[in-house]
Amino acid sequence: MKKMTSKKVRTALLFSLKTSLKKKLAALFLIASVLDVQSGNDSKKLKTANKQVVTITHEISNQQKIHGIVKDHTGLPLIGVTIVVNDKQQATTTDFDGKFEITVTNGDVLSFSFLGFKTKKIKITDQVLLHVTLEPSTKELDELILVGYGKTSRNKITGAVTKVDTKVLQNTQNVSFADALIGVVPGLFVQENFASPDAPPSILLRGVGSISASTEPMIVVDGVQMPRSGLGAFSLNAADIKEISILKDAASTSIYGSKGTNGVIIVTTKRGNRNAGLQVSFNTRLGLKKADESFTNDLMNGSQKLDYEESLGFYKSNPALLQKRRNSNTDVNWADLLLKNEINRENDISFSGGSDKINYYTSVTYNNVENIFGSHYKRYTATTRVDFDWGTRFKVGFSGNFGNVNEEDKRTIGSPFSNAFLLNPWLTVFDENGDPLRLLDVGNSSGIPYNPLYVRDNTNVSANRKNIGGSVNLTYTPFRWLSLNGVLGANYNSTKSSSFEKVIVNGGVLSYANGDNNNYTGTLTATIAKKFKKHNFDIVMGNEFNEYETNSLSVFARDFNSDAIQTISAAKTVSTLSERKSHAGSLSYFSRLNYSFDNTYNLSLSCRRDGSSRFGDNHKYANFWSVGTSWNIHDDFFKESMHVSSLKLRASIGTSGNDFIGDFASQSLYGYRSQINYAGSAVPYLTRGENADLTWEKNNNKNIGLDYGLFRNRISGTIDYYIRDTKDLLNSKPLPLTSGFTELISNVGDFRNEGIEISLHLLNFRNKHFSWTSDFNIAFNKGTVLSLSNEKDLLINSGSTVFKEGSAIRSFYITDWAGVNPKTGFNQYRSKDGKLTDYNTNRTGSNTNEINGLRQVVNKTSIPKYHGGLTNTFQFRNLDMSFLISYAGGHYVLNKGIYNLYNNPAFNQHVTVAAAWKNPGDQADLAVRQVYLARPTSAMVSDYKASSQFLQDASYIKWKNITLGYTLNKIVSDKIGIQRLRIYVQGQNLLTKTAVSYIDPEYATASGGIGLSSSLLRGYSFGLNANF
């Protein structure tokens, strides 16, 4: 009975909890159709509004144009102040000099509003020129900052929260907006990803807090949690973003409980202004990117390579072949053949506005990238947001996004980057007609591997990704002090990709994958704000559910009759067919109390209880809490000080967790995922052992911070010190083999990350025409493995880095290379006690096991010890310029690229390989090269890969970007009907200083490896912003 009632109520409220996809989609459609209807109404109203304006201009004769300038209390012009006439009719904003002009009638009331300032109203009584000074809304520029489930003023904040200046979003030329976060947020280590045009960067906050679970922060957009696959799971255009906050410590992340462990990135998107006419903003950009090809200088040329092959004995049995190859006198530059220049374009346009009851924002974006591998990439996104008041107590907001990506990803065909390094320069690539040959010679044989150019020409590859997201937001304010808010958000993604290699290449190969996932979050919060004299209370109480579902199918099929039919069912052999499905859900209760006395002493308490389907039956629920406090020292001690303009001390302690552990990791189940077959049928087997005690990773955070401002805030910034302890880390624990498994997912250890983050904002110079500001930040982090449940075993998670009790997180586990033994020609490796051991690389006498045993955990890690950035921003009259230098250091990487350039004799090699050891007594830097003449393509090991020989300092400093812009004089732009017009040029990744050879150091992975994946990509672009 009770169930029924609740069901009805929930359906009525659109908060459908049912898991069936149909119902979920129905809910989505409902949201979408409401949105449609609403936006339709809206445009009608809009038209009417416009007409009215027009009418007014014509009918009323006593109108006049007035000019003015808006300044802050220090006398500096304020840019972008909203000026509204009579609360509705007309609106404008101030320009770069703080100037405005607007048409008014005597008796009109102008209101001037700007974030962080008190709104000022002025009645027009014959003034022609207005000088307006806005006072800060509180003592200092006390802005509102996004925090979990609300906003709070900077003064009252107790946690470590960085508000990102969204102007930086203009500085990236990449599709993913998050690339703009590189080097600007203290403690947030962001690394560009070059895999695909819209691949989001990897993000790490305050060090590595997990072994096998995700280390990426959670992302919340407009109050809706995005899927855990992170930034790649939804399309959001930089131009649509209004605010970004990064939550870092317990006081701020604990309210997200089991999802807050890696920090939280909160994003809100732009909405239309109330009482504002139609505002149109248009941006366009055209860019060029170029891969650094200087690596080709270190590769052998045609004759060098043939000499080298001859010296290895490739041609002993066939000297004629060598002669033929020498005679052809070929010297191919594969980088030129395989890499192109990237051309990228971006256009976006947005429309916004509103009346006194409703506001809207809608935008469309188009990206087009032709990247260095010849890939084609197109993305459209469209968003619409509408908010309206429903009576005096209800506010309703709708938002909807749609994104569509079509991509032909040629990077996946014929490994263009590694082939640019490794293909032989003496090869004949084209036939007499100039078409690429099907087969390329290799080593001492001919015609075995396929020509990547040929394969690229004969492979159809396509991918499509769609993202639909939307939310409904309902706010009910029964009393001034109480507001109830409900948000239901949904996000749906579908991906489809297929690659068909034509029959002519190798009989026809199809790989096909599709997948979809959807994610629902529903949140109900009650917010109470009460003030008794100097006591200020803000209370948030809430309840949240989240459901997640994912499906995927992948097929690999071979042998086709014709290219004309590229379906799975036309394949003669389907070698892999794998379908996966999973789902998860969580249910949470949370509350937070902020208490503030006189804006000087602040206390915040939060708690959250999370239940999750991902955890073992013994641990279905967990509780998280935090306590934070802050003290405005300025108010008590420096109120009269001329030097100290603000000073606040913060401290917080609390917990959060990580539930990204796999949906059913605690159960022992028959798996059908990885194909095993018996007698022609796919058969299941038990994939893991049961661990009913499995529980989530827990974070215990402590943070002390100081916010300071000196000399009228000309120098300001924050300093934070944190200790982040992660307990019950999840990883596979080794099991006796007799148990039937080699490992069991368990809670195995504890980590500590501690560090300092410093940010410094300098207003170096500012007058009427020129201003110069600098923003500097640096973060130091030290990660240590406090304990591992099995002390004896190193945890080798992936790559060459390991976890070992007492050592730094992800320390390298490598041998100590001691050069080449001149007598034997073998590499020598030093053991702990200084003894040298030769690595016998002869095929039959190999002592690999012995050398394996010489690996030691060294005092070098793959995680940077420090990182940060320096941004300088200049403004001179109509010119603006900013540039960013980003850096990271103290970390290392094992360069597998170099290893490949030394150890693949049948492929092109580094020039120094020719000088490898040959005869006893040779003093050489490279050991004797091994080759297996029977099959030269199978790489023989001459060097031990996991050794200090290939370890490189991964520190880098990059001139990440520069933007130079010019804004047209308002007088000029007004004439062509444009409010603001700015043109700009940009550069990206212009200079890099690093010890990492050939590859962009940002490509180094957390597991400590780097391969022949991408060299530096320099970008240049120019563009235009227009508002009208």
Next chain:
Amino acid sequence: MKTNIKLLFAAALLALYSGCSDDIIHKQPLDELAPATLLQTESGFRSALDGVYGLMKQDFNGYSFSIYTIPEAISDDLLASSDPNDYSFDNSVESLYPLTYNSATGAIEGFWRISYQAIYNVNTIIKQARSSSLKNKDVFLGEALGLRALLYYNLYRFYAPAYNTNKTALAVPYRFETDALLTIKPRSTTQEVIGYVLADLKEAAALANNTVNSYRISKTAIYALMARVYHETADYKNAVLNANLALADSRYKLDNTLSALEKEWDKDESNEIIFRIRFEKTETAQTAALLAIPVYSSYPYSVSDDLLNLYDKNKDIRFTVYFKNHPFIKGSYYPKKQAGTRTTNAAAFDPGNIDLKLIRVPELYLILAESYLHENSNSAALTNLNKLRNARGLGDYSGNNLSTEILNERRRELAFEGFRFTDLKRLGLGFTRTDGTGLPAHADRFALPIPQTEIDRSGLKPNPGY
């Protein structure tokens, strides 16, 4: 009053909203199955059992390569190639053949790991079957028990000295279906393990039936396996009994023509095969490259003269089926027996797969011959020996050393199937190869080392001599 109503409404909203939470945080997997769910039906049992065979063979180190390459590399039927260009996929030439293997040797750890993984899976089936109410569950329980016996017997065979020579020596840990995942079991003695294996087989024989083909363990395979274990442990009376029970199955009989024998080894088609691990064409296991890889011109092993000299090259139809002239070394032969071409694609350098024929009819005749001899029934012994000889193109045995001849016939017939290693152990023999390597009789190295990983993780006692 109005205020109270509003508050009440808000509170009610919250309360309703948070009700009925069970479906959110209690979810069942969608692409994986709990054992209790899978094993509710007969087809579930069938799939789960096939899953065990699938597991056993999915890795080089299990029942696709190591089941043969381990014993063959530790015997005197093969000689390793000295040409550095010859190689084997599983590296047995380098890791095992020189007889310097240790507790870290990959194949030795791998076979152990895969065997116990299969045992965990088969134990799960046994446990569910014992409490199942399905009508036909006994058949599956029987097959599962038979399979468990096979897995433990082979573990014993590799990691323990022969039962005949030492009944109290430590063999391998025996895990029952009732042992919990984290329970660590010590090593049982050879006698205990053989006892458990026979107990399983006896129970299995009573439950299983003969509806399954040679890809699975049938009732006949269980009798044959029981005959093998009794024979191995010198219980000749029971060996005879069970071998005869196995031979009573009319589906399986000796091939007696060259073309039939050729078909058996080249194409995996024969009525001699009672149980085999099946490999399909689509699989990439490349089991046809076990001991020789003609499509790569790689011959890691050649046949020892010792073995070659046992055959009557002209009459014995096995000779051309089992051996082929080495293409590069004159007068030398490579083992062709395990290099069938059913799925070979020479143009694509794909050696393809063969089925691993783990139980075959001729072994039963050899068990009968040897067992009858031990039971002093010489004529019965001779009859059974001759049945096999006749099928192989040879006349009746006329010599006077029946006992040696039976063992020679056993070596001839079962060459490259892993039996030589077990026979050397069982009979207390050593061997010396022409390249000088070898093991003396009763050498510790006849029992493989317990893998170091296992010793580290569960504190098992290592085998002596490593």
